[in-house]
Amino acid sequence: MQLNKAELEALERKYRLNLINSISGVKPANLIGTKSAAGQENLAIFSSVVHLGSNPAELGFVLRPQSEPPRDTYANILSSGYYTINHISASFIQKAHYTSAKLERGESEFERMKLESEYLSDFFAPFVKASAVKLGMKHQESILLPNGCTFVMGSVELLHAAEASINDLGQLDLADYQGVGIGGLNTYYGLQKLDSFPYVREDEIPDFQA
């Protein structure tokens, strides 16, 4: 299948939505936890978390164009300055997926989806107890993108991870805790380690065959 820009625009809306959402490849599966000033917890699935830097440790994520007022996750990030990023494992992909539901005002996804919240140290925002990797994030800056999306940047203030999943080099084994990836809007993939290669030096490139 080969489509140019005009042909992409002419596709049926849902078909295009599914197709274009899957063409960036596999996406990380994370739950973002927040809390309002009034103490209301919120949890939402995001597949757009991206690495920005390791010293200091910084991550970004993309928010779809926000309504006015913004939806709970972003409203809570703006009011409190804090949020959590929690990895999704295969055992709770369905619960995680359904956090995208629009609930009644005042209802928490933690409760409705039976995903227990947890507080670590004195961090303001709630973590997902079942997650093997939990990050306490401080909001740094938001950039409004030309298409109306918002790129939200934050620094890692707290890192909690299962010791057994990290090797002596600091490498996290995503398969060890049944970490998952997302394809498109609603397909979940398990991960199976294939191989690991060294940091590349010019004089150590193998002789490749066509």
Added chain:
Amino acid sequence: MQLNKAELEALERKYRLNLINSISGVKPANLIGTKSAAGQENLAIFSSVVHLGSNPAELGFVLRPQSEPPRDTYANILSSGYYTINHISASFIQKAHYTSAKLERGESEFERMKLESEYLSDFFAPFVKASAVKLGMKHQESILLPNGCTFVMGSVELLHAAEASINDLGQLDLADYQGVGIGGLNTYYGLQKLDSFPYVREDEIPDFQA
């Protein structure tokens, strides 16, 4: 393991680099192809491609802080306005990984890594022939982030994908062409489809158990 910000900063440099590069979860594995005004082809692996919108179809990616002059990929994007994004399959993860090598001036990663280039329609930038999904991208805008990284945004001008990997709903099966994900700096994961869930409506949420 639980670390606060000061403890993260005190980690040994390589350990922190490995750890923090892996805490965003699984990352998409893509090769970005470009060509200079003089006709020199370039190919580089990126794990930071992110979905921005489906109508029009737009993707972003994060570039590490650039030297002056910028490295080949970004220099070519700036001079030509075009680039390609090509999915990596399990059969060529090693070749793809080694595109991160710093080669002699004038040497192409397509040739050195024996990854054949391909031109589709009259698109300026080269595609990776072996990739099951190939995207012709037009540079739209770059945003310099506070930490020195650059967020590069582009629109999808051409989409080429294996027909057999796309179902009637427009969903791309990432496992069908042995698509892969990246963990940290150098670990590659195969994908295995676990499940797919419908678009969420409030009145269709299952009764979850704790």
